[in-house]
Amino acid sequence: MTxxxxxxxxxxxxxxxxxxxxNWTKGVKGFLLDVYGVAYxxxxxxxxxxxxxxxxxxxxxxxxxxxFCSNTSTKTPEKVLERxxxxxxxxxxxxxxxxIPVVKNYLRKHGYRPFILxxxxxxxxxxxxxxxxxxxxxxxxxxxxxxxxxxxxxxxxLTDKKDSAIITLGTxxxxxxxxxxxxxxxVFAKALExxxxxxxxxxxKPSKEFFTxxxxxMGLKPEETVMVGDDIxxxxxxxxxAGLKGVQVRTGKYRQLVDEPHSYVRPDAxxxxxxxxxxxxxxxxx
Amino acid sequence: MTxxxxxxxxxxxxxxxxxxxxNWTKGVKGFLLDVYGVAYxxxxxxxxxxxxxxxxxxxxxxxxxxxFCSNTSTKTPEKVLERxxxxxxxxxxxxxxxxIPVVKNYLRKHGYRPFILxxxxxxxxxxxxxxxxxxxxxxxxxxxxxxxxxxxxxxxxLTDKKDSAIITLGTxxxxxxxxxxxxxxxVFAKALExxxxxxxxxxxKPSKEFFTxxxxxMGLKPEETVMVGDDIxxxxxxxxxAGLKGVQVRTGKYRQLVDEPHSYVRPDAxxxxxxxxxxxxxxxxx
Numbered sequence: 001m002t003x004x005x006x007x008x009x010x011x012x013x014x015x016x017x018x019x020x021x022x023n024w025t026k027g028v029k030g031f032l033l034d035v036y037g038v039a040y041x042x043x044x045x046x047x048x049x050x051x052x053x054x055x056x057x058x059x060x061x062x063x064x065x066x067x068f069c070s071n072t073s074t075k076t077p078e079k080v081l082e083r084x085x086x087x088x089x090x091x092x093x094x095x096x097x098x099x100i101p102v103v104k105n106y107l108r109k110h111g112y113r114p115f116i117l118x119x120x121x122x123x124x125x126x127x128x129x130x131x132x133x134x135x136x137x138x139x140x141x142x143x144x145x146x147x148x149x150x151x152x153x154x155x156x157x158l159t160d161k162k163d164s165a166i167i168t169l170g171t172x173x174x175x176x177x178x179x180x181x182x183x184x185x186x187v188f189a190k191a192l193e194x195x196x197x198x199x200x201x202x203x204x205k206p207s208k209e210f211f212t213x214x215x216x217x218m219g220l221k222p223e224e225t226v227m228v229g230d231d232i233x234x235x236x237x238x239x240x241x242a243g244l245k246g247v248q249v250r251t252g253k254y255r256q257l258v259d260e261p262h263s264y265v266r267p268d269a270x271x272x273x274x275x276x277x278x279x280x281x282x283x284x285x286x
Numbered sequence: 287m288t289x290x291x292x293x294x295x296x297x298x299x300x301x302x303x304x305x306x307x308x309n310w311t312k313g314v315k316g317f318l319l320d321v322y323g324v325a326y327x328x329x330x331x332x333x334x335x336x337x338x339x340x341x342x343x344x345x346x347x348x349x350x351x352x353x354f355c356s357n358t359s360t361k362t363p364e365k366v367l368e369r370x371x372x373x374x375x376x377x378x379x380x381x382x383x384x385x386i387p388v389v390k391n392y393l394r395k396h397g398y399r400p401f402i403l404x405x406x407x408x409x410x411x412x413x414x415x416x417x418x419x420x421x422x423x424x425x426x427x428x429x430x431x432x433x434x435x436x437x438x439x440x441x442x443x444l445t446d447k448k449d450s451a452i453i454t455l456g457t458x459x460x461x462x463x464x465x466x467x468x469x470x471x472x473v474f475a476k477a478l479e480x481x482x483x484x485x486x487x488x489x490x491k492p493s494k495e496f497f498t499x500x501x502x503x504m505g506l507k508p509e510e511t512v513m514v515g516d517d518i519x520x521x522x523x524x525x526x527x528a529g530l531k532g533v534q535v536r537t538g539k540y541r542q543l544v545d546e547p548h549s550y551v552r553p554d555a556x557x558x559x560x561x562x563x564x565x566x567x568x569x570x571x572x
Contacts, residue, residue: 146434191477195459
């Protein structure tokens, strides 16, 4: 779970204006990139964020490894790849990390019978699991499936079964779609935690395991890796708590009044968008 | 809001078996009684809890003042009175406290335009308020009105309006109906608090104001008043934090494994039911 008010391991905490700092680029060899709010905005319509395709092209051209890391549970990595390719991103299979394959492994490993609250379009991904008499609840981008009936069913199961678990594909409070802000699964995980006195297990950002898996796939160390995201908690603080650097973009769900300065998180840098981050980084490499 | 792990002001914290203690009766001159789970169990069917009518008769006969205090927001005090009379309780108008009249006063005083999430059967109670362009959300026993759509509407309003407020008619985690356990409004208040970083205002148990108003109506001091309830947080700890004594019944939503001993609340006494509490008290008076 995201811890509130935890310490940050960045070197910029005494610097209230980190916008123009290039300290964060030192020793960096690779990037983790959020998708929604950094590459493009999603919702009923999708819109590319200015410069993000160019930013990725520049990374590729410079031979800098990167991975897209999204907490989306409405799409498999293959679907995320498809969408990025449609937008013109230079991205390959194996460069996308989402929680769905990770949570499936987790459920298999523990032999869980899940009650799955995810978007209907990924129901098929969980077809292999026995969902009768569940002993855990999996919370993803479920939106209207977060009904009172479903939450109460989860609550009753969690209360009745001693070793039951709350598994969440992220701890985000909200996400931005083109239509506005929407409550994210972290809010419903928090509601069930409060109701049951159980702690949830997070698969996805900001869990250290998720950042580490993506980073390891590039063969890099934490201090050599930067996460660029629009969620100051899930992306920036999460990365910092896993030992990586965290850069906050001013796109997506970024809100000036809340996120800059943030009450307790100090990003390694604020940038206007992904392209600015990559240009600052590459300028330092010359 | 209920604070977790707060200190209790009872005198029994060093006594793990308080069941047979009569210390709690010393100086007591009046009672606050929970309704659901203490007087009767509710749901699609209603069932009287053994001895509760007799207990109230004994109080009346002995001239001991009492008030029924319920966080129900599916009924007005008048409706609660009606139901109690149907069950045969010796109770009068003015002896019932519920949050609905209190929250209406609160909304009037602050000039709030509420977005009201309560049971449809009390919608009419709020007819006087302008509910367009709301600047606060009121959370009661709303059950299926706690939909994703409504919670997101509340979230968006709370985020968009700087001085907006979350008002909750209790902070309970769950309540018991004859059909099982159900998530209470405290869980949804917690979800909105987490999503918005705003603190909710509680009207009803366990707010000190609510206990105090009921106690004051009997002309008693905190140390002269006992709350008898089935919710160890909302009833027992809440009363203790307001300076009253708190007695836990083993009826209603009481769960032996969770509530006795509780991980951090020490009731002034555990009793099998309301009748036992009143008999212990009256025995000490002879």
